Amino acid sequence: KPYIYNLCENAIAGFKYFSFDGTETELTAELRGHGALKIVLDTPDGPAVGAVSCTSDTWTMAASPLLKTEGTHAVYFISTEGR
Numbered sequence: 001k002p003y004i005y006n007l008c009e010n011a012i013a014g015f016k017y018f019s020f021d022g023t024e025t026e027l028t029a030e031l032r033g034h035g036a037l038k039i040v041l042d043t044p045d046g047p048a049v050g051a052v053s054c055t056s057d058t059w060t061m062a063a064s065p066l067l068k069t070e071g072t073h074a075v076y077f078i079s080t081e082g083r
Helices: none
Strands: 012-021 026-041 048-065 070-082
Touching: none
Parallel strands: none
Antiparallel strands: 012 070, 026 048, 026 070
């Protein structure tokens, strides 16, 4: 599974490509640390479809409701807070 570490504020991590059929209702990520991630599609300034946050020093599952999404898209995680 992909692993990203040491994200500072405004850092961007992208993954290509995910296929959505419109039935997905949430996106889940396993996080550790203190901060928040905005989830956007296609480009780093693309439409936001969700967000997750974490305030734990242990690995924690965090889920975000996912706006209805269809088709194949790159998914970007943008750190909006952190320490």
